[in-house]
């Protein structure tokens with residue numbers, strides 16, 4: 001995991017104090033893997049972006065960008081019509 005250190009003060013009296021701030025490595029799965037078109041036939045991938053009830057997770061959950069979230073939601077809806085993933089489980 002990436003970490004960023006920040007030096008707090010530069011006083012000669014004290015040893016330098018560093019704080020370690022973890023940088024969140026979360027970013028859009030599709031941007032990171034350079035996936036341009038989301039395949040609606042890839043049910044295994046689409047399942048990761050849905051909860052157990054079949055609802056689509058909000059973009060904040062997986063840090064999906066707005067462009068890919070739009071493509072993802074239409075891919076999930078197409079996949080539901082093709083009966084690859086369920087509309088609801090209850």
Ligand SMILES: [Zn+2]
Pocket residue numbers: 028029030031032064065066067068
């Ligand atoms: Zn993206």
